[in-house]
Amino acid sequence: xxQLNQSPQSMFIQEGEDVSMNCTSSSIFNTWLWYKQDPGEGxxxxxxxxxxxxxxxxxxxxxxxxxxxKDSFLNxxxxxxxxxxxxxxxxxxxxxxxxxxxxxxxxxxxx
Amino acid sequence: GAGVSQTPSNKVTExxxxxxxxxxPISGHTALYWYRQSLGQGPEFLIYFQGTGxxxxxxxxNDRFFAVRPEGSVSTLKIQRTERGDSxxxxxxxxxxxxxxxxxxxxxxxxxx
Numbered sequence: 018x019x020q021l022n023q024s025p026q027s028m029f030i031q032e033g034e035d036v037s038m039n040c041t042s043s044s045i046f047n048t049w050l051w052y053k054q055d056p057g058e059g060x061x062x063x064x065x066x067x068x069x070x071x072x073x074x075x076x077x078x079x080x081x082x083x084x085x086x087k088d089s090f091l092n093x094x095x096x097x098x099x100x101x102x103x104x105x106x107x108x109x110x111x112x113x114x115x116x117x118x119x120x121x122x123x124x125x126x127x128x
Numbered sequence: 129g130a131g132v133s134q135t136p137s138n139k140v141t142e143x144x145x146x147x148x149x150x151x152x153p154i155s156g157h158t159a160l161y162w163y164r165q166s167l168g169q170g171p172e173f174l175i176y177f178q179g180t181g182x183x184x185x186x187x188x189x190n191d192r193f194f195a196v197r198p199e200g201s202v203s204t205l206k207i208q209r210t211e212r213g214d215s216x217x218x219x220x221x222x223x224x225x226x227x228x229x230x231x232x233x234x235x236x237x238x239x240x241x
Binding site for chain 1: 132159161163168169170171172173176178183184187219221225226227228229230231232233234235
């Protein structure tokens with residue numbers, strides 16, 4: 018089946034540093050979504066990407082939909098302690114009926 | 129407005145018992161999805177409803193799992209003869225249409241002892 022490879026699996030950074038994580042797929046997706054999940058909570062939508070090559074920002078977050086439609090990256094600038102959590106990429110299939118998730122990137126921020 | 133809500137937040141049950149998990153989607157969202165998340169992994173698709181009908185149930189692991197959405201709003205995920213391997217967080221999501229972003233509820237943590 019389809020798989021999304023997300024890297025790195027975990028990151029431990031200093032507050033104020035920039036962060037970059039990415040996601041690659043063996044299959045094409047027409048929509049990419051990035052979510053953040055805190056312990057005991059459901060995933061919270063951060064950014065949605067609908068067009069190949071699209072670059073979208075949401076505050077300190079920037080995400081890009083790869084031109085091949087098989088990859089995406091998420092950047093976080095000037096990290097703060099509340100950025101701690103697990104970040105998931107997800108691809109929406111053509112029929113729009115299911116998301117395929119990556120394995121997540123666990124971000125830890127040292128004050 | 130109100131987000132997706134799920135009840136109960138936690139459920140502990142004995143092996144072999146029957147459980148029901150409830151999802152209240154965002155008002156007006158026609159598409160509803162159930163996912164299952166095991167520890168340390170991303171959510172995995174179970175079933176998708178468009179309105180009252182299950183448009184895709186290809187992610188249900190076996191026939192012990194069943195879900196309904198009789199009035200096109202609230203959905204119930206039903207698990208018969210629970211097994212320890214069913215222990216996971218069950219997440220519900222809804223979207224305005226099936227091609228738009230999905231919004232998740234807080235999940236129900238199911239523990240089968």
